[in-house]
Amino acid sequence: AQSVTQLGSHVSVSEGALVLLRCNYSSSVPPYLFWYVQYPNQGLQLLLKYTSAATLVKGINGFEAEFKKSETSFHLTKPSAHMSDAAEYFCAVRKAGGTSYGKLTFGQGTILTVHP
Amino acid sequence: EAGVTQFPSHSVIEKGQTVTLRCDPISGHDNLYWYRRVMGKEIKFLLHFVKESKQDESGMPNNRFLAERTGGTYSTLKVQPAELEDSGVYFCASSQGLQETQYFGPGTRLLVL
Numbered sequence: 001a002q003s004v005t006q007l008g009s010h011v012s013v014s015e016g017a018l019v020l021l022r023c024n025y026s027s028s029v030p031p032y033l034f035w036y037v038q039y040p041n042q043g044l045q046l047l048l049k050y051t052s053a054a055t056l057v058k059g060i061n062g063f064e065a066e067f068k069k070s071e072t073s074f075h076l077t078k079p080s081a082h083m084s085d086a087a088e089y090f091c092a093v094r095k096a097g098g099t100s101y102g103k104l105t106f107g108q109g110t111i112l113t114v115h116p
Numbered sequence: 117e118a119g120v121t122q123f124p125s126h127s128v129i130e131k132g133q134t135v136t137l138r139c140d141p142i143s144g145h146d147n148l149y150w151y152r153r154v155m156g157k158e159i160k161f162l163l164h165f166v167k168e169s170k171q172d173e174s175g176m177p178n179n180r181f182l183a184e185r186t187g188g189t190y191s192t193l194k195v196q197p198a199e200l201e202d203s204g205v206y207f208c209a210s211s212q213g214l215q216e217t218q219y220f221g222p223g224t225r226l227l228v229l
Binding site: 004036041042043044045046049051090101102103104105106107108109 | 119120147149151157158159160161164171172174175207209214215217218219220221222223
């Protein structure tokens with residue numbers, strides 16, 4: 001069974017500060033990992049994904065994440081927060097094969113607040 | 117190209133009533149997924165269609181939920197009869213291939229009173 005844990009349901013940063021959203025996963029088979037963002041009144045939008053290529057993945061809007069197998073982590077970072085980054089962020093895992101390998105398993109979500 | 121669309125955006129019904137949610141995937145996407153987020157909880161998988169066939173329905177909570185995808189295009193999710201615990205946001209997503217990115221719709225916010 002797969003699971004995802006996002007540490008911190010709320011993260012607050014100042015504009016221009018580093019953004020770090022934590023995600024740890026467990027999976028019995030090699031996983032694919034994703035970060036999605038949901039802006040108010042919108043659907044989930046893919047920020048970036050790891051699919052067993054480079055361990056450092058760059059996404060949209062200046063975000064990146066590093067897959068660390070030894071730590072079972074896939075933390076999301078952005079060097080400098082912008083007000084427009086305020087949203088809810090979801091980490092998700094999907095199996096790379098086997099049964100039920102289409103479905104995404106999500107973490108609880110982290111609401112990012114950016115204050116001036 | 118139009119994204120995934122869902123209808124209605126909001127629905128308020130009373131316990132015991134029936135509600136039908138609709139999802140129109142991106143054109144050409146064979147894979148269609150339903151997810152649900154109950155307030156305060158994580159987004160959870162409900163089921164997965166490949167064209168008109170149910171590939172995986174392991175997340176469907178009980179037999180009050182019925183999903184269909186006639187002709188392999190749009191999908192409907194019917195809840196009958198609705199219970200209080202069915203309240204939440206129902207998301208639909210689609211992908212072209214199984215390994216491809218899942219694109220999500222804006223969700224339907226269901227409130228059962």
